[in-house]
Amino acid sequence: MNSLHLVQQEVPLTWYLLLSAVLFCLGVVGFLIKRNLITVFMSIELMLNAVNLSFVTFAHQWHQVRGQIFVFFVMMVAAAEAAVGLAIIIAVFRARATLAVDRIDLMKL
Amino acid sequence: MNGPLLFLPLIPLVPFVGFLLNGLLGRRLPKALVSTIALVAPLISFLIVVHAAFLVWSGTIALPAVEQGAPEWISIGSLHVNFGSVLDPLSLVMLLIVTGVGFLIHIYSVGYMHEEEGYWRYFAYLNLFLFFMTVLVQAGNALVMFVGWEGVGLASYLLIGFWFQKTSAADAGKKAFIVNRIGDFGFLIGLFLLLANFGTLTFNEIASKIAASPAMTGGVLTAIALCLLVGATGKSAQLPLYVWLPDAMEGPTPVSALIHAATMVTAGVYMIARTHFIFDRSPFALSVVAIVGAATAIFAATIGLVQTDIKRVLAYSTVSQLGYMFLGCGVAAYSAAIFHLMTHAFFKALLFLAAGSVIHALGGEQDMRKMGGLRKKIPITFWTMSAAVFAIAGFPPLAAFFSKDAILYEAFQHGSLGKLLWFVGITTALLTSIYMFRLWYLTFFSESRDSQAHPHESSWLMLGPLVILALLSIGGGWIGMDRFGAFLAPVLGPTTDPSTAPGGKQLDLILSGLAVAVALLGLLIADRVYRRKAAIPPQDLASMPASYRLLANKYYVDEIYGFAIVKPILALSKYLLEWVVDVAILGGIAWLLAGIAMLGGAILQRWQSGNLRSYAAWLALGAAVLLAFVLAPYVFGANGINLFGAGH
Numbered sequence: 001m002n003s004l005h006l007v008q009q010e011v012p013l014t015w016y017l018l019l020s021a022v023l024f025c026l027g028v029v030g031f032l033i034k035r036n037l038i039t040v041f042m043s044i045e046l047m048l049n050a051v052n053l054s055f056v057t058f059a060h061q062w063h064q065v066r067g068q069i070f071v072f073f074v075m076m077v078a079a080a081e082a083a084v085g086l087a088i089i090i091a092v093f094r095a096r097a098t099l100a101v102d103r104i105d106l107m108k109l
Numbered sequence: 110m111n112g113p114l115l116f117l118p119l120i121p122l123v124p125f126v127g128f129l130l131n132g133l134l135g136r137r138l139p140k141a142l143v144s145t146i147a148l149v150a151p152l153i154s155f156l157i158v159v160h161a162a163f164l165v166w167s168g169t170i171a172l173p174a175v176e177q178g179a180p181e182w183i184s185i186g187s188l189h190v191n192f193g194s195v196l197d198p199l200s201l202v203m204l205l206i207v208t209g210v211g212f213l214i215h216i217y218s219v220g221y222m223h224e225e226e227g228y229w230r231y232f233a234y235l236n237l238f239l240f241f242m243t244v245l246v247q248a249g250n251a252l253v254m255f256v257g258w259e260g261v262g263l264a265s266y267l268l269i270g271f272w273f274q275k276t277s278a279a280d281a282g283k284k285a286f287i288v289n290r291i292g293d294f295g296f297l298i299g300l301f302l303l304l305a306n307f308g309t310l311t312f313n314e315i316a317s318k319i320a321a322s323p324a325m326t327g328g329v330l331t332a333i334a335l336c337l338l339v340g341a342t343g344k345s346a347q348l349p350l351y352v353w354l355p356d357a358m359e360g361p362t363p364v365s366a367l368i369h370a371a372t373m374v375t376a377g378v379y380m381i382a383r384t385h386f387i388f389d390r391s392p393f394a395l396s397v398v399a400i401v402g403a404a405t406a407i408f409a410a411t412i413g414l415v416q417t418d419i420k421r422v423l424a425y426s427t428v429s430q431l432g433y434m435f436l437g438c439g440v441a442a443y444s445a446a447i448f449h450l451m452t453h454a455f456f457k458a459l460l461f462l463a464a465g466s467v468i469h470a471l472g473g474e475q476d477m478r479k480m481g482g483l484r485k486k487i488p489i490t491f492w493t494m495s496a497a498v499f500a501i502a503g504f505p506p507l508a509a510f511f512s513k514d515a516i517l518y519e520a521f522q523h524g525s526l527g528k529l530l531w532f533v534g535i536t537t538a539l540l541t542s543i544y545m546f547r548l549w550y551l552t553f554f555s556e557s558r559d560s561q562a563h564p565h566e567s568s569w570l571m572l573g574p575l576v577i578l579a580l581l582s583i584g585g586g587w588i589g590m591d592r593f594g595a596f597l598a599p600v601l602g603p604t605t606d607p608s609t610a611p612g613g614k615q616l617d618l619i620l621s622g623l624a625v626a627v628a629l630l631g632l633l634i635a636d637r638v639y640r641r642k643a644a645i646p647p648q649d650l651a652s653m654p655a656s657y658r659l660l661a662n663k664y665y666v667d668e669i670y671g672f673a674i675v676k677p678i679l680a681l682s683k684y685l686l687e688w689v690v691d692v693a694i695l696g697g698i699a700w701l702l703a704g705i706a707m708l709g710g711a712i713l714q715r716w717q718s719g720n721l722r723s724y725a726a727w728l729a730l731g732a733a734v735l736l737a738f739v740l741a742p743y744v745f746g747a748n749g750i751n752l753f754g755a756g757h
Contacts, residue, residue: 032726040722102720 016057023050037089037099041082048078113164116157117176117194120204121243123157124150127236135229144219147232151215151239155208162201172599173197175249175313182253187308195249195312199600202447203246203379206454207372211239213574214367217462220570221363221469231271231361238264242372246379250311251300254380258296258344261373262289268368269360281356288353292343296380299336302329316386326390334387334394337380338401345377347435348405351428352667358420362465365420370427370461371454378434378450382443385601389441396526399439403533406432408664410540414547415660417646418475419464422548426501427457429537433516436530442519443601444594448586449512455585456500456509459578463494466571467552470564477548478645482557486564489572491553493579498549500582502542503628505621511586513538514621515594519604521620531620535627542631550639551646558645 027047034040052071059067093099127150135143164170179193196204215235222231241264245257262285270282300310306329307315319325341347346354357369368374381388381398388395406429413425430453437446468475470487484491500507503514517538521531557564566572594604638644650658659665716727 028729032722032729101722104721 013057013061017054020050020054020057023053035100035102037092037101037104040101041085041089045078045082048074113169115161115164115170115174115196117161117196117247118179120154120157120194120208120247121240123153124236124239124243126150128233128240131229131236132233135233138229140228143229143232147236148215148219150236151208151212154239154243155212158201158204158208161196162205165201172201188304190250190252190310192253193249194247196247197600198597199382199447200246202451202597204243206451207239207242207246210371210454210458210578211242211367213577214363214371214458214462217465217571217574218363220568221465222361227271231268234264234267234271235364235367238268238368238373245376249313251303252310254383255296255300258340258376259293261368261376262286262293262344265357265368265373268364269357271361271364272359275359278359281359285353285357288350289343292340292350295336295339295343299333299340302333302336306333312383319386319390327393330387331391331394334391335397337384337387338394338398341377341381342401343377345374345431345435346428347377347401347432348408351405351409352670354428355421355424355663358418358424362420362461362468365424366458366461366465369424370457374427374431375434375450375454378431378438378446381438382447382601385438385443388438395439395441397439399436399520399526399530402432402435402437402439403530404432405429406436406537407533407540410537410544412660412663413544414540415646415657417477419467419477419480419548419552420461420475422544423457423460423464426460426541426544429541430457430501433513433534433537436520436534437516440520440523440527440530442516442604444597444604445512445515445519445590447597447601448590448593449509449516452500452508452512452582452585455578456497456582459493459497459575459582460501462571462575462578463490463497466490466567466575469567469571471559474559477551478648479559480552480557481555482553483564484553487566489566490575493575495549496579497582498545502545502631503538503624505625506587508582508585510624511590514624515590517624518617518620521616535623538624539627539631542628543635546632546635547639550635554640555643
């Protein structure tokens with residue numbers, strides 16, 4: 001317990017937050033530059049989990065449980081989103097025979 | 110109003126219903142039903158008017174009868190305009206003419222237009238005309254009168270251009286409409302002046318306001334009177350706006366009879382008589398009216414001398430006779446003018462209808478040079494037309510003798526200007542007699558000049574109205590000027606009675622004798638030239654003297670107007686209005702605005718790529734900018750927390 005306590009002392013809050021920010025930015029960049037729809041989807045998951053990390057960090061810092069509860073919410077939403085999103089991806093693939101996002105530009109008239 | 114019902118609003122409304130029925134459904138209705146609707150509507154109106162006239166004659170109602178509680182049209186501040194009908198001696202006489210002659214011409218039209226393609230359209234327009242004309246006549250205020258005034262112009266336009274596939278007919282319709290618009294402009298200015306100076310447009314109120322200020326003469330009243338006169342010259346085809354009427358002969362002949370002879374063109378005379386209290390206070394305006402009338406009378410009569418189209422002769426004759434009526438108004442003899450209006454409605458409608466019967470008999474031929482010898486072939490048309498010819502020439506005891514005589518007598522009494530006007534009038538009477546007998550001889554006497562023709566008498570649908578109008582042309586004047594004037598006196602003021610004025614009886618006899626002598630002289634001249642010498646107007650004008658060519662070309666008025674007015678306006682429209690204003694300025698502005706929008710769109714549409722990732726990128730960029738904006742004070746500010754420091 002003592003050594004764990006020491007480790008805890010040695011890793012400051014800022015590092016967690018930086019890691020969270022880096023992960024989030026990786027998610028954003030992945031979302032923006034990847035062409036495959038599934039990779040894009042995974043990038044979204046990465047962003048969500050980056051946010052989760054900052055939630056738990058703050059929850060631990062302030063000794064409050066609210067942040068932890070929020071993480072559960074986010075995970076639940078992410079699971080639902082994964083189910084719906086994958087279904088959409090399959091439907092899109094059936095319809096267009098491609099998963100390249102720049103071919104799926106139906107939002108333009 | 111108390112007492113017996115007059116149904117005044119129904120007089121215009123019934124023809125309007127006829128117009129709606131025939132105009133909307135007529136295409137699908139059988140011809141017999143179309144004719145029934147078209148005939149019943151004016152008949153009902155006529156019966157209502159006759160009923161009212163009978164009540165007046167029997168003394169059951171007193172004139173003027175003003176309709177009470179009529180629906181209000183405009184109510185702004187102190188200005189009130191309603192649709193109330195007014196029945197006074199003047200409008201009663203006019204309504205009898207309009208609905209009576211109108212009904213006869215409707216009957217005639219059933220026979221005349223039987224073969225026509227747009228039979229239902231024709232009768233719809235004809236009923237529409239009757240609606241607007243009765244609105245005009247019944248109007249108790251100048252604005253409603255203006256509505257009718259414009260409406261009859263519309264009906265006239267539609268009927269002149271009835272055969273719109275013919276370019277000349279379509280052009281004639283446009284010409285009539287545009288020339289009338291010029292006159293209407295004057296009328297409108299007159300209305301504005303009335304409104305500005307009297308604050309009302311109701312005839313009675315204006316009359317009482319003028320009567321209440323005896324000192325009010327000239328000035329603004331002259332201006333109003335002259336503006337109204339401009340309107341009247343347009344509608345009643347007086348100098349300088351008469352040019353549309355001869356061209357209006359492109360319309361069907363019954364239309365020429367109804368609109369361009371008997372009723373609509375007399376609206377100008379009616380309007381002047383209706384607003385006579387304004388003209389009475391402006392001697393200058395009255396003189397202008399008289400001079401315009403006299404000038405038009407002799408001007409048109411000279412042109413009528415050499416025309417070869419039977420309808421054109423009658424058209425110039427109409428212009429000339431309308432000039433007489435203006436002359437009568439101009440010497441303040443309004444009753445005489447209205448008297449002549451009435452007799453003219455009879456004999457000129459008859460002349461046109463008879464001419465239509467001649468044209469019908471010859472299968473559409475209108476050129477008198479190809480007629481001749483029709484006396485035996487179409488005897489009823491010949492005899493009825495003869496009645497009208499002798500009437501318009503002024504032979505006693507036919508109708509126009511009395512009315513023309515009344516106008517000339519009044520003119521002669523009207524000072525030194527009046528003597529001149531009288532002289533012009535009597536000269537015109539001579540010319541009238543000459544050109545009418547010329548028409549008579551060329552059409553009906555000697556031998557037929559067209560061997561192809563197989564003339565046949567028209568049906569009784571057409572001959573019936575001819576006979577009735579012939580009786581009216583013969584007996585219409587027997588009512589006598591003194592009784593007619595006395596009937597109209599409550600509206601138009603008392604007339605001078607030749608029998609009571611000092612020396613009036615002798616003067617009247619001398620003047621009448623002169624008028625008859627002049628009519629006889631005209632008959633003799635025409636007889637000598639066109640019967641004994643059997644002169645036929647030449648096809649080729651080059652051999653004729655210059656004066657003849659001047660008349661045959663109608664004094665080149667159309668050409669002068671074309672050169673002095675139409676061409677400059679066309680050039681102005683084309684070069685200034687079309688190219689500079691429309692194309693350069695308005696078009697330029699439109700293109701500029703369109704260009705800005707297109708450029709903006711071209712830039713903005715790049716964002717609307719439809720590509721999800723580019724949207725997300727913009728979103729991320731936006732979030733980053735927002736974040737930077739929020740955080741900047743903390744990162745760089747003096748009192749901000751240091752995120753990268755050891756904390757507190």
